[in-house]
Amino acid sequence: MKSISKRLSVMGAALGLAGILVLTAPAIGGSKAIYDDPIEPQPTPKLNLGKMNYDAFCASCHGKTAGGTDKGPTFISRIYHPGHHGDGAFYLAAKRGALAHHWPFGNMKPIAGITDQQIASIVAYVRAVQKANGLF
């Protein structure tokens, strides 16, 4: 009897460990909505402009350095890899909004008054953030 209960507790510990490994899987796996402390890309004048626009228009939901918040997802996720959400998806989302379909945050409303140039700078910044954090 004793050895069975000992074996069960070893199994329990192993399952617990597996659970921790699943919970700490990196955001790049695509299932984590908030990324705690993303790496900032090396600043350049172009990226600084993009960061400024990103911070003004997108960061309230998509988070500082695109890390995500409780109102919107991180972009450091396979879901937003350029091969899955091309640059056009950013223009569409900013101009027309986006229906919730990957996450439980609800819909994204269009961003009033944003220009194509501002979106272009934001896309450049988001791609640099994705690259700095190893997405591609």
Ligand code: HEC
């Ligand atoms: C008020 C919160 C909010 C703001 C501000 C916001 N977003 Fe979003 N965004 C969301 C939510 C919520 C989603 C939906 C995620 C889902 O479930 O797929 C989303 C989705 C997206 C998507 C994915 C669309 C798709 O096709 O799946 C892109 C791209 C995007 N946002 C870009 C931006 C950009 C660029 C900005 C700034 C110009 C911005 N968002 C500002 C909340 C926001």
